[in-house]
Every structure is written in structure tokens, then in C-alpha cells.
Amino acid sequence: MAEHPHDLLSIRDLKQVASPTPEPARIHAQVEACHIKETSNGKPYHELRLSDGSESLTWRVFDSNPLFAQVADLKRSDWIELSAQWVDTGKYGLDPRSAELSALTDDEIATLLHGDPTTSARQRSDFDDILRLTDSIVDPRLHALCQIFFQQHSDRFKRAAAAREYHHARRGGLVEHVAQMMRCAVKIIEAYPQLNRDLLIAGVLFHDCGKLWENNYPEQGFNMPFSIHGEMLGHIPLGLELVNKLWRQLLEQPEAAAWTTLEPANELVRLHLLHLIGSHHGEYQFGSPVLPKTPEAIVLHHVDNIDAKMEMFRRAYETGNELGHGIHERVRPLPANVVTPLAPFQTEP
The missing domain is CATH 2.40.50.140 (Nucleic acid-binding proteins)
Known part of the structure; x- marks a missing residue:
């Protein structure tokens, strides 16, 4: 050219x-x-x-x-x-x-598939944060489950979007969403140390794992296809199925024999993780088959919603039409036009 x-x-x-x-x-x-x-x-x-x-x-x-x-x-x-x-x-x-x-x-x-330099660098950094935080999980079962997931699905995870339209709707958007949710979750855990840190970090990783099939891109393109599995099941049932499949593989590993005496018991750990996936939309009308019933489930639901909304505000400020000084056009599904936020107070040098 x-x-x-x-x-x-x-x-x-x-x-x-x-x-x-x-x-x-x-x-x-x-x-x-x-x-x-x-x-x-x-x-x-x-x-x-x-x-x-x-x-x-x-x-x-x-x-x-x-x-x-x-x-x-x-x-x-x-x-x-x-x-x-x-x-x-x-x-x-x-x-x-x-x-x-x-x-x-x-x-x-x-070159285009590799991503623009800014986005590519951010997503590499975000993926490193996800690896670092999941590697800090102490519970051997949840730690091993995360490692199996990365071994089998890292490439697909890095290509997935967090949504088809509303937030992080781009190649690699799911990595950005999960990383920011994890960083937010660990800060909340500092304020509420009674939360189960291992469970919450694992829950953030797996809450949208069904989107690896519902909202994924081909290796060589930006056109997100429609998946028959995503259409007929949706990402929450797909995520529950994936975690159950990985859990069965986990229990077949030699080190699993030593986990039978651990507390809390294996089955209870699995159920609590599945509950986080199943309840993370927070309400029946938004697709959750069950409502949040544990502190970790409530935190996961709100951290998910906060990060999605913050991304919507970012997009509104960057790409929304300016209707007046400091007023930007509503970006769906935000309920109203958005206003430029108040700048932090600056003290005199």
C-alpha cells in the first residue's frame, strides 16, 4: 500500500x-x-x-x-x-x-488483530493482574480450579467480550472487566475482612465464564458470531456447566485425594462458587436463576454492576454527543444523560 x-x-x-x-x-x-x-x-x-x-x-x-x-x-x-x-x-x-x-x-x-498499542498494553497488564490475584488464592481447590481454567481456556478468555453491546463490548473486554472487578473486590475485602477472599476472587474469574461461548470472537476477526449454545442457554447456565466440568477434572487429579478431610468440604466449596455464578445478576428478571444469599454473592453482584456502569460512563464521556456544556447524551442502558464529574479539589502548590 x-x-x-x-x-x-x-x-x-x-x-x-x-x-x-x-x-x-x-x-x-x-x-x-x-x-x-x-x-x-x-x-x-x-x-x-x-x-x-x-x-x-x-x-x-x-x-x-x-x-x-x-x-x-x-x-x-x-x-x-x-x-x-x-x-x-x-x-x-x-x-x-x-x-x-x-x-x-x-x-x-x-497488526490490527494484535490490537492498538494502548488497548493491547492495558489488556496484557489486566491479564497479569488476574494471574497474580488468582495465584494468591490459598484454598488448594479453588487455586487448582483457576489453573485448570487458564490451561484450557486462556486464548478463548483473552478474545471474549464482556457483552455484545453495553459494556466492554470489544475483543478482550472480558479480561478488562474481570481484572477491574478483582482489583475492586480485594479492596472491599480490606474493608470487610470477614468475606471469604479466596471464594470471591474465584467467583469474579468464573462469574462470566459462559461468555467464552456466548460473546466470543473468532481468532481472525472482530465479527462476533452468534452461538447456538449462547442463544439457547445463555452465559449463566454455560458458566455453571463449565465449572462443574472443571471441578470433575479437578477431583480426578492425584492431589485431590488429600482434600477429602479439608474444611470446608469440597462439595460445599463447589456449591458456594456455583451460587456466585448463578446469582451474580442479582434479580430473577435479569436472568439469575437464584438470588444472592451470601455476603460474597452480594459483593460480587454489586462489583459487577459498578464496573459495568463505570465503563458506560467512560464511553458516554468519550463518544456521546455533547448536548450542552458538561452534559453528554445518554448511552444505553444508563437511565439519563450524563454530566461531567466534579474534578478533585486541588490545593495550592
């Missing part, structure tokens, strides 16, 4: 710098969806959803656009470079003007 004068930005960075004034930039992305639609007066246009693993954007190409015929040849999962003068139109988002479109090379695809 020929050298291009425009800077290469991630979609997230592009959204942060875009304004009503044209901003020259290019992005590398995969076509997540492409549809032919019609305007209110019956004219056709292409609507494409582009993703680079950090964020997504919608690109509408009308029949007056010089790229209209070229875009018609694009298919879902194609890899493209889009270079343009980008304008933030407000209500309709980013608009690439005077755009140029080309295919990515194999090397560019491999």
Missing part, C-alpha cells in the same frame, strides 16, 4: 479528536455488517458497521458518493483502510468526507 499522509488512528482515538471541523485521518477496520437501505425518498444507500477491536462506527454511503459502487463490492469480514477528512456531525456521528478506500495487506491485518 502506498504511503499516505494522513495519520493512522484507532476508531476510539478518532472519536476523541473528531469535531465539526474536518480532521484528516485514516483507520484500519473490518467490515462487521453491510446492508442496503433506502432513504425516505426511496434512494438506496449502503450502511456499514466498521470495527477495529477498540470501537465501532457506522458509515453510510449514499448514491451520490463516488465510492458507492466500490462499497457495493464489500462483504462482511472484509478488511479495509478508510482515509478521509472526518467530521463529527453530532446526531449522525462521524462522517468521512473525500474518502479513499483500499484493502489491507496481510501484515496490516495481523
Whole structure:
């Protein structure tokens, strides 16, 4: 591909710098969806959803656009470079003007799959935190269960999203979500030392493990497929099934023979961990088959909700339309528009 004068930005960075004034930039992305639609007066246009693993954007190409015929040849999962003068139109988002479109090379695809430097570095650090905190578990059964999970499912775990839309909805988003939840949980344990630290850390790791099948990405793409297992069961039943399967494998290991005399008993440990998975949505109407009935279950439910909401606020501040000074447009499923938070008080130097 020929050298291009425009800077290469991630979609997230592009959204942060875009304004009503044209901003020259290019992005590398995969076509997540492409549809032919019609305007209110019956004219056709292409609507494409582009993703680079950090964020997504919608690109509408009308029949007056010089790229209209070229875009018609694009298919879902194609890899493209889009270079343009980008304008933030407000209500309709980013608009690439005077755009140029080309295919990515194999090397560019491999680089994109690796992730933008900021996201990639954060997710590596987050995964290291998860390994460190699970390795600090003292209960030999919960410690070994975490290790079996990493041995069998690390690659799939690193690709999974925490959700399809609302929070951490990106490749590797589940690692970010779990790591922040663990860091939050251990701070809460400092304030409430009666909590079972080992159980809570393991519960954070496994609470969304069913999303390794419900919300996962292929090895070579950003298009999250729909899974028949995710559709028919959902991530909570899938998580319960995975932990039971790993637990059976755990008890077949030679060291398990020494665990029969441990207190609390093996079966009670398993049940408490399953309860954390089953109750973490907090209410029947949100998909939990059982309500939280232990202190650890209550803490897990609220830590999960806090981290999800904090990510929604982050996205609203970064990508939501500004309705007025310090007021940003509501991002679903937040209940209202969001307001810029109060800055910390600064003492005089």
C-alpha cells in the first residue's frame, strides 16, 4: 500500500479528536455488517458497521458518493483502510468526507488483530493482574480450579467480550472487566475482612465464564458470531456447566485425594462458587436463576454492576454527543444523560 499522509488512528482515538471541523485521518477496520437501505425518498444507500477491536462506527454511503459502487463490492469480514477528512456531525456521528478506500495487506491485518498499542498494553497488564490475584488464592481447590481454567481456556478468555453491546463490548473486554472487578473486590475485602477472599476472587474469574461461548470472537476477526449454545442457554447456565466440568477434572487429579478431610468440604466449596455464578445478576428478571444469599454473592453482584456502569460512563464521556456544556447524551442502558464529574479539589502548590 502506498504511503499516505494522513495519520493512522484507532476508531476510539478518532472519536476523541473528531469535531465539526474536518480532521484528516485514516483507520484500519473490518467490515462487521453491510446492508442496503433506502432513504425516505426511496434512494438506496449502503450502511456499514466498521470495527477495529477498540470501537465501532457506522458509515453510510449514499448514491451520490463516488465510492458507492466500490462499497457495493464489500462483504462482511472484509478488511479495509478508510482515509478521509472526518467530521463529527453530532446526531449522525462521524462522517468521512473525500474518502479513499483500499484493502489491507496481510501484515496490516495481523497488526490490527494484535490490537492498538494502548488497548493491547492495558489488556496484557489486566491479564497479569488476574494471574497474580488468582495465584494468591490459598484454598488448594479453588487455586487448582483457576489453573485448570487458564490451561484450557486462556486464548478463548483473552478474545471474549464482556457483552455484545453495553459494556466492554470489544475483543478482550472480558479480561478488562474481570481484572477491574478483582482489583475492586480485594479492596472491599480490606474493608470487610470477614468475606471469604479466596471464594470471591474465584467467583469474579468464573462469574462470566459462559461468555467464552456466548460473546466470543473468532481468532481472525472482530465479527462476533452468534452461538447456538449462547442463544439457547445463555452465559449463566454455560458458566455453571463449565465449572462443574472443571471441578470433575479437578477431583480426578492425584492431589485431590488429600482434600477429602479439608474444611470446608469440597462439595460445599463447589456449591458456594456455583451460587456466585448463578446469582451474580442479582434479580430473577435479569436472568439469575437464584438470588444472592451470601455476603460474597452480594459483593460480587454489586462489583459487577459498578464496573459495568463505570465503563458506560467512560464511553458516554468519550463518544456521546455533547448536548450542552458538561452534559453528554445518554448511552444505553444508563437511565439519563450524563454530566461531567466534579474534578478533585486541588490545593495550592
